[in-house]
Amino acid sequence: MTEAAAAALPRAPAILDRSGAALSALAVLGMLLGALVIVTDVLLRWLMGSAVVALNEVMSHVFAVAVAATLPAGAVRRVNLRVDLLGRQIGERLSEWLTLCGSLLLALFFGLLAWHIWGQAVKFQAQGRATLLLNWPLAPTSYAVAAALWMAVAVQLWNAARDLRACLRTGGRGPSLSGALVTGLLALSVAGLIGWAIADFDGLAGLAMQKPGLAVAVAFALLWLGVLSQLPLAAVSGLLGLGGTALFIGAASAGKVLATDATEFLTNAQIATLPLFLMMGSFAVAAGISDDIYRLANALLGRVRGGLAYATVAGCAGFGAVSGSSVATAATFGRIALPQMQARHYGPGFSAGVVAAGGTLGALVPPSGAIILFALLTEQSIAVLFVAAMVPALLALLLYFATIWIVVRTDPEAAPDTVAAPDPLGPALKGALPVALLFGTVIGGLYGGVFTATESAAVGAVGAFLMALLRGKLNRRRFLSVMSETTATTALIYGLIFGALIFSFFVNLGQVPELLAQWIAGFDMRPVLVLAALLVFYLVLGAVMDSFAVMVITVPVVTPIVLGLGYDIYFWGVLMLVVVEIGLITPPFGLNLFVLNSLQPDVPISRVMKGVLPFILADIVKIVLLVAFPALALWLPSTM
Template sequence: MDQGTVVALVMCVGGLLLFIGVPVGPLLAFSAMAGLYLIIGSLHAATSLLLVAGFDVASSITYVVIPMFILMGAIASHTGIVGELFDAAYKAVGRFAGGLAVAACLASAAFGAVTGSSISSASAMTKVALPEMQRYGYSIRLSTGIIAVSGTLAMMLPPSLIMVFYGIVAEQSIGKLLLAGILPGLLSALVFSAVILVRARINPSIAPPGPRFPLREVASSSVRASPFILVLVVLVGGILLGIWTPTEASAAGVVVVTIIGFAKRKLTMSRFFGASIDAVVTSAAVLLLVIGSILFGKFLALSGVTTNLTQMIKAAELTSFQLFITLLLFYIALGTFLEGISILALTVPIVLPIVLTTGWDPIWFGVILVKLIEIGAVTPPVGLNLYAVKSVAPEVKTSDIFKGSVQFWIADIGVLFVLFFIPEIALLLPSFL
């Protein structure tokens, strides 16, 4: 069987299995093994590649960053951090028209910078912020829309697991990628906040002012939430100053979050044990995706499909902007029914060689890719963050969540184009390493 036929067969069968719900990690691994067997003609060689890939992932210290960041996020989620972050932002800006929605956006960004989980951020913020916004008469569409969209900031801000995964699959510096996401993430939060304030000014009834708190109470709530900001300082500052590698920083982050949790008496041994179990299960799933992605990349390279696709793109003579638009449509479509890490595992081995031929910086492209996955996560009909909000607030109509997210979806597309035309926003901080 020729290589082209093998690739077509593997892609068709794999696509069918993906459609019926087969997990992406095992699907990639066994699809790659089947393809390698059909090309090489040796089952022993195909299984040997699986064993080698598994051993490399299990024995390499580089991959420790994945379970460490997952554990850090799991511990933070068990400490009640989201309530304290929202309370601090709520008391600081809630008195302005639209202030409660801005507070939810800022708290989501801070929570995402500790947990790295988009869906967890959207779910937790729905529980904490939505009742407050409803109590003060906020539009349900605006309230649920900003919660869903601002939850995606966890994908961009460190310790973003998606950034780490991209760095491993694309063989890029994880430290540079984590730093590259900071300014784009802050820019997105700023743009979302601006959209809220402008809409509240045009139509005050959708986002009326909240209560005004004494300065002492504002300061007190900020102090209570400030230890968790220390986590971001430990991670980013340590990497930027060269104190430690991303792997060492991830371990330090676990230690800092654990100490804060116990010191604030929000973390018990039973919660710590529960967070550890959650982290083990999630880490195993993610590392299986890593192994599957590595094998799938080897299969594509051996089959020659990446070389052929690269030559086709060159022959098409697409401009940089045309390629950008093509990838934008492609990834937004994928994001409507797949979560981010699965999208990276499926596509990076195919897309990255094409991207490198255009001269794009792979660190900058990682930021663009994560932003595209963010946008896909709130794109109807199956944006995962939209359904995360719905699952916590079942009384809210799905159509209202969709409609409430549209204005922020448009704003996010605008941020994406800003990053395309001004790549320095993403590359400034990594340039200091």
């Protein structure tokens, strides 16, 4: 590295941060303006019986460009999903080199995607392809998406340069034997396959077509090795999917599939739903609704023993209705509820268990980012999945209430005998009324068929924005924070989706779901036993991986198997989400446990795990009830 380049590196983060902030602002402002247009259309239909012509067509292209614009900003913030399960075994020195590899792999994946989408744009322009209603040319949208991806490539290459500098300077702990074995096996396997492909691509492709199940099994093994090696899941799944698809249909055709799937997904009518609900959650947090929800819950439930625990779980459910994130809910209510429970002499383990378990409601209570991701991956209705999750979410709330009731009566140290004075009900109701109206409008409109999923997301985003604005909570710093949060999460999720699209295509080419279904049928087992085995598998995965990662890796294979057993896809989507979220509080790796431990560093993690065990038992009861009575998830959607 030259002296000039070395001198430029320290200045680069500030430049990249400013560029990322500018891109975040443009992307999120574009989404917010799009949401305002959608809300205007809803009001016009309601008040005047007219609508904006071809609005869905326009918005699909606007949001395609806006979502793509989040990718370079996300690259600046390094929001790639990595699984840190073997962090200590891998060690600091090897971890630095793997971070460098991750940056290069992301640059390669985004570069291939940008190259093929740019080629698609050239083809669209030459053919004069245009939209159906407005006859708008398709090429500009593809050019804009490709340009955003090229910017992401540039950022990732700059990240790689910084990573290389860190690698050359680092002197930390080396890897353990297990960490070296995992990364060494991955490196040797990848090098061997690349060498084989270079020397005899036709022979390797012929073997893959003769034994497609083996090809996909090898890909899954490499995927897991990559995940355990802390490589970014988006890049690993995308490149494995692209390489596997190339073995079946050729490299050129695989690139066309990647570009076509990505652009069709970006221009999908539901593309705006996820970022708008993410924006709704960020604006709602900025408006301070978590305090309002907790105050109301305490006013209603604080008059009984263990009232703060009941209020915390109820508050988590209410906050989940606008945040859609388990970890965010646990972290937010950990800061609000733990000090109050500590001041009133609640048991620290019990207090942490209450918040950790209540946090899982954040992803189950609609609108939920995980539910939207499942809907996008399986091309199902977001609205139906939201409604399907409502009764299971209520069941979870009631079971947690029952758990609290049992614990405070069997463990004298869990909660004090004296009951603290609850918050006054009148002011609490007044403060929480806007939140209730927002949630009621979003979910009620979905259930009643007044809104589509995208329209409800737009109403929620605009409503939360107005709430924060009218409360005087939306200064420049907080508005930039909302932009940054929305951009980071959007970039993370859609990067994962791009990788999942081509990996799913490869898995389906290999006919793995059909082969597995036939293999399972050969055991002559009852479907419920197969489902039980899958649920145990998901419990283990949920304890060590983020729910988004679990879905991206498993949905392409497991969902067809479950459908082949005769189960409804909406039932399966809700049940899988329930089980994966339980993994967040399952020892020894449940993420919510460590979030709560970080908020109470003086409380041993073993005590936090002990405090959450009664809630895990309640969750097992919930799973048994859902499996025994699928109507708990399917009845409410049937009434829509």
